[in-house]
Amino acid sequence: MEFLKSGIKTVLGSTEPGQQPSAAETVEKLVERVYSSTLLEDRRDACRALKALSRKYRIEVGAQGMPPLVQVLQNDGQDAEIISYALDTLCNIVTSEEFDEEADNPAVSVNVGEQFTEMFIKCPEHVSLIMGYLDEYDFRVRRASIQLLTSLIANKTRELQELVLVSPMGVSKLMDLLSDSREVIRNDVLLLLVELTKSNSNIQKIVAFENAFDRLFDIVQEEGNSDGGIVVEDCLILLLNLLKNNTSNTQFFKEGSYINRLAPMFKLNEDAQWTPQKVSNLHCLLQVVRALVTPSNPQQLVAACQRAMHQTQLLQALCELLMSSGVPADILTETINAVAEVVRGEHENQLALSQVLAPSQPPRPAIVVLLMSMINEKQLLGLRLAVLYCFACYLYRNADAQRQVVQTLLPSNASEASSALSTGQLLCTGLFSSDALANWCSSVALMHTLVEQVPLKEELLRVLLATADGQRPITLLAQCCKLLQQDQQRLQSKLGLLQLLSVWLAHCPGAVKALLETHGTMAYLTAQLCANEHDEREYLLQGMCAFLMGLCIQFNDNSLATQRREDIVQLVIKRIGQETFCRKLQEVSRHEAYSRACKQAQLRVKGAADLLLDFEYCKLYKGLEALVAKLVSGFDVDGIELTELTLSSEASALVAQYKGIIRGLDTQIQTLQQHSQELEQKSTSLQQQLEQEQLLKSQLADQHTLLKAQLGATQSNGVDATTAAAAASSSANDEQLNAARFQANMYFAENIRLTKELDTMRQQLQLEKQRADDAQASLTTLQKDQEDLLELLADQEAKLAKCEVATTAGAAPPNISSS
Missing domain, CATH: 1.25.10.10 (Leucine-rich Repeat Variant)
Incomplete structure (x- = not known):
């Protein structure tokens, strides 16, 4: 601390005895030094001092120091040291972490980092500026840039996701950093990608398209699979982000045969040690399996993943883990849930589960052992519910298994x-x-x-x-x-x-x-x-x-x-x-x-x-x-009232006929309305797909422009290279350009097709709405006719009653022929 004080004194100069400047005054002088100093060394010293003060006096440094720090990033990019100081200081300002040095400062609120983040990203160019420093190979600059982006995304996830998306090749830059030979950089990028991919399907798709699955599995294998450290957990969390509630990524994962690489991770050594980190790794791994076969995914995709899990012996590995001894309760619970969803509705997998035997004397079916745990009141609630879910999934659309359960109860x-x-x-x-x-x-x-x-x-x-x-x-x-x-x-x-x-x-x-x-x-x-x-x-x-x-x-x-x-x-x-x-x-x-x-x-x-x-x-x-x-309420199973009015048989039949017509129209209207809703949903889906295609088209246009610029640069620099090398580079760029043009044309054609299909669906939706309106008008007319008929019938009954009274009294019957 004395060294720090002496350093600040060197920058600010000595003060008069008995006059100790406040933190705000000190920061103000340092900010002025950054603004006004013409020498790079003076600005560097001032940035170093601001970094030192930012942990204890975050509010003062953040309130006054953000503009000059941005200025340093804009103007002093040639000096890696001052850039690293500026980035570290900004990271300290916006982080959600509370430093030990500011624990006694009551002015620091819980969300102070989020407030400074909001101030920083009001100018989107600031984020683009930070993204630009990811290209710097200097360790301090690159790592500080990654950590600053991670803090920004953690505080304002949705806003930063949009800014990264519009940043040229922003996601691609981050994916390239996964290949950095320095493990610290690679690990920090993993944390950044975990934050970046949360609940954003567009970014998730781009990350997956950038070969994320292969790279993540390679890192997990290098780190020791499920026996690895925290890096394995980070990789699996990122993998889970890419797959959860993302149908296209799940389809890509299945078609890319990545399910094959999951089964070996569940293999347990005989002397397996259930460390807390291993438990966390396996828990994340089981979550990845469930993300592939969750019932909320499309049924065809779930069935395809379930079959692949049986073929790659992943289901067998899960069952072995299920029947292993010494497995922690939370891992056992999640394994049961994973097995449940792997077999749900897939007959071959259900049959495989029914044949699994527990290593007991005598051997018992795994289903029986699980049910014993379910009815045991000493077992944990989560485990008992997992068994119930597994048993329900085992019986789901499995008539043979349902019949076998009932047969065990029959007297014979x-x-x-x-x-x-x-x-x-x-x-x-x-x-x-x-x-x-x-x-x-x-x-x-x-x-x-x-x-x-x-x-x-x-x-x-x-x-x-x-x-x-x-x-x-x-x-x-x-x-x-x-x-x-x-x-x-x-x-x-x-x-x-x-x-x-x-x-x-x-x-x-x-x-x-x-x-x-x-x-x-x-x-x-x-x-x-x-x-x-x-x-x-x-x-x-x-x-x-x-x-x-x-x-x-x-x-x-x-x-x-x-x-x-x-x-x-x-x-x-x-x-x-x-x-x-x-x-x-x-x-x-x-x-x-x-x-x-x-x-x-x-x-x-x-x-x-x-x-x-x-x-x-x-x-x-x-x-x-x-x-x-x-x-x-008074209707039988066919919808006919149980308490009919006392009418003649012909009148009752006529009323029943009208009711049948009305019920038919009701059914037709409901069908049309349901069809109309389905068309609206499909229209919305097509619109979203069209927007995605337009976004991809825009990205391809950017890549097209970049390739043309690279081609022009290659041709302009051809004087310094041999003729053969220049011709080869030009040919390679031409091939890339042609490929980009071909892909752009394909997306343009797909765009036109989707637009036409959307217009067709809109026309069909309009037609169905017109039919529904016509049916409603017809229904209203029939209801009015029915009411008129009932009034006439009631009037006829009244006149018949008067006639009977008159006949009984000996009077002449009234003339009812007009009725």
């Missing part, structure tokens, strides 16, 4: 498998456990075995459970209904049972009949809907009970004399009330858990108490809620 197979645990037995164990979370998970898991499998729902009705008191066995459905009615059963358990029963009853009249025959079930549902609770979760429970009762109406085949559709509707009308029923039915979709579960198939909750609804149940509810509400 249950006795054969009594000596060994099966998936069905484990699910029943969890279903009847004292742990509410095990109840919920087992109910949802069993529910997934029935999704879109009506024959299996009928088969599951045959499942019998032994009773402890030696009485007759009870069916599984009856036991579920019995548990639902128990007061001591926790609400979370009841919600799980209601989801299971709802999926079971949907489209299965046999299950509806079995539930209606179960003692006390309808009485319990009615009591729930008549109750007045004020808790949100109780509201949710009542809404789910209403939905279950509605399914008993919808899928009732009227085989029970006292529990027909009309009987249950009358029960709702007299005991509950139609408005009350519909209001409570809507409580499901109003609940926060519903909106959260609808977003994605994987459950993401903060705590066990937040586990309320599953994705598949929400999908069923969304598809049938409106139909159930109509049924209870």
Whole structure:
């Protein structure tokens, strides 16, 4: 510190005894020295002093020193030392990091770096100036430029991304720095690219096009794969940024056979040490795998990546990691999630998972071992939910696996498998456990075995459970209904049972009949809907009970004399009330858990108490809620009112005919509106694609201009080179120029094609809107005709009634021939 003080005194000169200048005064003098000094050495010393003060007096240096520092960058580029001082000082000013020297300064706020960043980038030329110094090979200048850009991007990400995009060859410059032989530079550029590629698909595409995947995998391999240090983690984070929510990069990654390079990274040595860094590396690596096969990606792309993962033995490597001992809990959880999405909906991968055996005595299927963890209340919540997600993905569109689970519960197979645990037995164990979370998970898991499998729902009705008191066995459905009615059963358990029963009853009249025959079930549902609770979760429970009762109406085949559709509707009308029923039915979709579960198939909750609804149940509810509400409001399954007015048969048929026409038009309008929305979305997508093509066209034009300039420079300098060398250079530039022209022409043609397609789609959209308007006008006319008809029919009924009264009284009947 004394050395620093003496250095500042040398620059500023000595002060009078007893007069200590303030920090602002000191900075002011240094700034004046930078502005006014004619000697480079004096300006260099002043910049060095400003750099020293910028850590403790950031506000003073930032407020006064930014303009002169920019001036130094503009005018003194020939001196690497003064440029490095200026860049370091700016970096200290805008960084979000808090220095130890300024800890006692109350004037420094948390976002002071962000405020100075905003001041600095008000002039976009400042960023271009910093980008220009990336070309300097001097270590101090290049590294300081990279660190300053990193701080700027961290503070104002979106603004800096746009400025880098418009900077000539800006992203290309940064990618070239990954090949710098100095590891410190390379590592700093990695951090810069990580910040730069966040949530910007255009930059992500350019980085990927600049051969990023190859370079990143090379660095990871050089650093020791998953056993490497922090540099491996940075590479994987950047790789994840490039792939997450970026379909084109994911397609490029798959087509470039880069999935082949993922599998070796999961190989574990026998003496593997689970250091914190190795855990972080593997966690990022698993995130990369999931980014390729996430259900939010297009289905065809996901299927292609899943098949590639099976062919490259990546799935096998994941399963080996899954069954390894000593794996940390968070890595095991993420591995289960990754395996889940690799097998989801891909039959070959699902079959491969079913054949994986755990290294136990005796060997057990991996699925069984995972389910044992799911129903074990001592396991971590994240791990149990990961197993549930994996089991659901294993069953997704896998009729064979669903059938195998149900068969393990049937009487003929249950006795054969009594000596060994099966998936069905484990699910029943969890279903009847004292742990509410095990109840919920087992109910949802069993529910997934029935999704879109009506024959299996009928088969599951045959499942019998032994009773402890030696009485007759009870069916599984009856036991579920019995548990639902128990007061001591926790609400979370009841919600799980209601989801299971709802999926079971949907489209299965046999299950509806079995539930209606179960003692006390309808009485319990009615009591729930008549109750007045004020808790949100109780509201949710009542809404789910209403939905279950509605399914008993919808899928009732009227085989029970006292529990027909009309009987249950009358029960709702007299005991509950139609408005009350519909209001409570809507409580499901109003609940926060519903909106959260609808977003994605994987459950993401903060705590066990937040586990309320599953994705598949929400999908069923969304598809049938409106139909159930109509049924209870007075419509049967075909939409014909159950409480028709007392009209003649001909009048009733005419009314029904008009209603059928109106329903048909309603359907046609909805179809047209949906088609119109799809066309609008496609139009927007084409517009975005057109803009991207125009941006690429602009970039190619810039490259074209650059190549022409290089060609002109080569021809002008041909006097100093041999004739043969000049001819070779000219030919090479001609080839590059022709290639650029060819690529530009291709993009221009594609631009024209997309423009024509966009115009065609707009015309089609306009036509569909016109059709929808015409259909709406027709509907309005028919509705008016229907109202007129009903008035005429009512008038006729009134006159007929008067006629009957007159006839009874012996009077002459009125003349109704005009009616």
